[in-house]
Amino acid sequence: MTHSLPDASVHVRDLKKQYAVHEKEPGFMGSLRSFVSRKTKYVEAVRGVSFELAPGEVVGFLGPNGAGKTTTLKMLSGLLHPSDGMARIAGYEPRKRETAFLKQITLVMGQKQQLIWDLPALDSFLVNQAIYEIPDDQYRATMREFTEVLSLEGILKKQVRKLSLGERMKCELAAALLHRPRVLFLDEPTIGLDVNMQESVRAFIRDYNERYDATVILTSHYMADVTALAQRILVIDRGELVFDGDLARLAEQGKGGKTVKLKLREAVSAAHLAHYGHDVKVDGLSAELTVPRAEVSTRAARLLADLDVADLTVEDPPIEAVMAELFGGGEKAGEVKEVVSG
Numbered sequence: 001m002t003h004s005l006p007d008a009s010v011h012v013r014d015l016k017k018q019y020a021v022h023e024k025e026p027g028f029m030g031s032l033r034s035f036v037s038r039k040t041k042y043v044e045a046v047r048g049v050s051f052e053l054a055p056g057e058v059v060g061f062l063g064p065n066g067a068g069k070t071t072t073l074k075m076l077s078g079l080l081h082p083s084d085g086m087a088r089i090a091g092y093e094p095r096k097r098e099t100a101f102l103k104q105i106t107l108v109m110g111q112k113q114q115l116i117w118d119l120p121a122l123d124s125f126l127v128n129q130a131i132y133e134i135p136d137d138q139y140r141a142t143m144r145e146f147t148e149v150l151s152l153e154g155i156l157k158k159q160v161r162k163l164s165l166g167e168r169m170k171c172e173l174a175a176a177l178l179h180r181p182r183v184l185f186l187d188e189p190t191i192g193l194d195v196n197m198q199e200s201v202r203a204f205i206r207d208y209n210e211r212y213d214a215t216v217i218l219t220s221h222y223m224a225d226v227t228a229l230a231q232r233i234l235v236i237d238r239g240e241l242v243f244d245g246d247l248a249r250l251a252e253q254g255k256g257g258k259t260v261k262l263k264l265r266e267a268v269s270a271a272h273l274a275h276y277g278h279d280v281k282v283d284g285l286s287a288e289l290t291v292p293r294a295e296v297s298t299r300a301a302r303l304l305a306d307l308d309v310a311d312l313t314v315e316d317p318p319i320e321a322v323m324a325e326l327f328g329g330g331e332k333a334g335e336v337k338e339v340v341s342g
């Protein structure tokens, strides 16, 4: 399909967001005291993030809880004003929220809904058609396409409140993309969905990206979403970008070594395999063990020389393991500076 569409590139330079949080001590006296001396905390949620995305690029935006992902996406879609720095999306400055900009983007938040609860999804679609001034023929064509790719037949006329979570999420995505935006900010679009539904949502995003050459920034706690869709990964930690590169390079950041998988012709005990590596697992004639990254070739050569091996493969650890190793799986909030203003 050919398009004469505007450039869907994303430029972000030194973007920052500081939240001011006014604190109040508990109880009535606390309320009174807060009239006299208000305690304000500043949360440095995003601390100078820079990156560029080419049109049509799909990136996974990862990081531990509270790292600043949602805050960044809200700034890029113009919902939040940055405290400092610059963003340019498809040639527009998001903070201005110009109509032409809003027609080029969408923000989908898996935990928030935009569909009207008591009406069928179709009614919300018509509202969006009016808001985004979608011509009738384009609306019909997009509806046909989405109905097929997302299997929406039969659910569009049901009250949204009566849909399952997965059905509702499919309608949410359709509503959010009905105006055919070129830049997609997807914040946990598959959260809470079962594995099959996650796969349908992924297939839809992939199809949309290919059809419209859309640029996509995707956050997800399900690494399968990221590995299935993104060529490039951005990792944010405590408000700062700590990694920008492809998945394989991210896997190399882990110190946990590589996984060697073996198919053996003769059974070998786990204790014996422990001479070649750690985290040994044996299941009949299949075994796996972890070996240090720098010694993969020498250990593999020793395994092949010493044992009756039918097949040997070397794999990077799953990306979940790398992320858990990098961030310890713990929660990290933005850094807090305490200031008292009277």
Ligand SMILES: Nc1ncnc2c1ncn2[C@@H]1O[C@H](COP(=O)(O)OP(=O)(O)OP(=O)(O)O)[C@@H](O)[C@H]1O
Pocket (backbone or CB within 6 Å): 019, 020, 021, 043, 044, 045, 063, 064, 065, 066, 067, 068, 069, 070, 071, 072, 332, 333, 334, 335
């Ligand atoms: N409205 C707000 N006021 C004050 N602090 C906020 C506000 N929104 C977010 N924060 C704080 O800013 C930091 C970044 O939050 P953000 O929601 O952007 O992180 P996240 O990476 O999306 O996290 P998660 O993966 O848990 O959704 C956190 O410390 C959070 O508590």
